[in-house]
Amino acid sequence: xxxxxxxxxxxxxxxxxxxxxxxxILLDDATRLAAKAANDNVAxxxxxxxxxxxxFQAFAGLLDEGSKALDRAAAFLRTTAPLSARRPxxxxxxxxxxxxxxxxxxPKTPESESTxxxxxxx
Numbered sequence: 159x160x161x162x163x164x165x166x167x168x169x170x171x172x173x174x175x176x177x178x179x180x181x182x183i184l185l186d187d188a189t190r191l192a193a194k195a196a197n198d199n200v201a202x203x204x205x206x207x208x209x210x211x212x213x214f215q216a217f218a219g220l221l222d223e224g225s226k227a228l229d230r231a232a233a234f235l236r237t238t239a240p241l242s243a244r245r246p247x248x249x250x251x252x253x254x255x256x257x258x259x260x261x262x263x264x265p266k267t268p269e270s271e272s273t274x275x276x277x278x279x280x
Contacts, residue, residue: 164190168198173238175203177227179210205230
């Protein structure tokens with residue numbers, strides 16, 4: 159309990175998107191986190207999708223609600239992420255996953271040929 163973000167000072171965090179389903183086992187925690195962020199002057203969006211369970215976004219291929227939630231998350235990132243966070247060259251240099259179709263590919267995996275700085279050779 160003491161490591162929960164609900165007990166932390168969230169001041170200074172970038173905008174947050176908190177997604178949960180109305181059947182989410184952690185719905186109360188998601189709601190409390192959003193309220194705590196707002197109280198700490200953090201811009202927060204609480205996105206509750208009706209009649210879906212925990213991690214419903216993982217079923218995006220099967221649930222329209224999951225696909226729509228991921229679309230909303232992508233739109234949130236496009237409008238709130240700093241420009242540097244949206245540049246693929248910077249994302250790859252940091253070793254963050256990039257989207258290839260609907261499959262995540264980590265540029266720092268052994269099967270990717272690295273140029274020595276974390277970038278994949280083309």
